[in-house]
Amino acid sequence: MSEPVSPLMNARYEGLVTIEEIGPMGMITLRGDLAATDLRRAATAPTGVEMPQMREASTADGKGILWMSPDEVLVLCAYADVPGTVQSMTDALVGTHALVANVSDARAVFRLTGANVREVLAKLSPADLSPEGLPLGEVKRTRMAQVPAAFWLESEEEATVICFRSVADYVMGLLKTAAHPASAVGFF
Amino acid sequence: MIRINCPICGLRSETEFTYGEDASVTRPAMDESAAQPWLDYVFNRDNPRGWHREYWHHAQGCRQWLVLERNTLTHEIGTCRLAREDAA
Ligand SMILES: [Zn+2]
Numbered sequence: 405m406s407e408p409v410s411p412l413m414n415a416r417y418e419g420l421v422t423i424e425e426i427g428p429m430g431m432i433t434l435r436g437d438l439a440a441t442d443l444r445r446a447a448t449a450p451t452g453v454e455m456p457q458m459r460e461a462s463t464a465d466g467k468g469i470l471w472m473s474p475d476e477v478l479v480l481c482a483y484a485d486v487p488g489t490v491q492s493m494t495d496a497l498v499g500t501h502a503l504v505a506n507v508s509d510a511r512a513v514f515r516l517t518g519a520n521v522r523e524v525l526a527k528l529s530p531a532d533l534s535p536e537g538l539p540l541g542e543v544k545r546t547r548m549a550q551v552p553a554a555f556w557l558e559s560e561e562e563a564t565v566i567c568f569r570s571v572a573d574y575v576m577g578l579l580k581t582a583a584h585p586a587s588a589v590g591f592f
Numbered sequence: 593m594i595r596i597n598c599p600i601c602g603l604r605s606e607t608e609f610t611y612g613e614d615a616s617v618t619r620p621a622m623d624e625s626a627a628q629p630w631l632d633y634v635f636n637r638d639n640p641r642g643w644h645r646e647y648w649h650h651a652q653g654c655r656q657w658l659v660l661e662r663n664t665l666t667h668e669i670g671t672c673r674l675a676r677e678d679a680a
Contacts, residue, residue, distance in 0.1 A: 458600065459600070459601070472654075473600070473654045473655050473656065474600065474654065474656065476655075530604065530605030530607055530608065531604060531605070531608075532602070532603065537602070545601070545652070545653050545654060546604070546608060546652060546653060547607065547608055547652040552652045
């Protein structure tokens with residue numbers, strides 16, 4: 405069987421922040437009534453984290469649940485665990501109106517580390533990147549330059565960015581430009 | 593730049609949103625057989641100078657449909673609600 409690879413072969417760049425294209429990462433879209441007991445159990449059982457509140461990223465140990473919209477969450481897990489997780493979620497949702505879809509290969513993931521993660525993201529997104537506008541553990545679903553993206557901060561020095569796989573190279577280019585060592589603004 | 597206060601996401605740039613349509617028109621009853629109500633519904637629009645009710649989609653955010661008030665003269669944004677709550 406062919407080896408799954410991330411779109412940029414785990415490219416890396418060091419500037420104002422360190423940018424690493426990570427993955428492949430397991431990502432499963434789950435849509436339905438987020439208040440329904442069956443759906444909550446389907447999301448929380450394989451991840452071991454709490455169901456996120458509105459706009460929240462609920463993550464631990466490489467697994468998690470990201471709140472995406474009032475009827476959608478993104479379940480994160482190890483890439484190799486996706487088939488089993490999709491199966492167990494689907495089984496848990498028999499008789500419930502819901503969608504479970506493996507979108508792992510449709511996405512690219514970047515990890516940003518360093519003191520300037522807020523600044524680098526703020527250069528690319530119109531969203532409020534201040535600590536008040538994006539508290540730790542909250543997901544921002546927004547755009548980066550011309551493409552949709554979602555990101556959240558695990559700490560003041562670590563952020564994760566998700567975008568479509570087809571624009572991974574474009575997003576890496578944006579991030580490298582925004583993280584150019586000579587481009588520090590020092591706003592935050 | 594126009595900023596829209598999405599009930600889900602908070603204050604965001606207009607560039608994350610897509611304009612939908614005039615939210616002031618209402619569809620005639622399905623058994624309406626006169627031509628004029630349908631003509632008004634499909635084609636005829638007021639073009640107000642001032643406040644206007646509009647559907648917008650938060651396409652690059654929470655992907656919800658919103659109903660908001662926009663001033664066509666000043667581009668001020670007034671109240672903004674989820675369309676499904678507005679309809680209820
Ligand atoms: Zn929104």
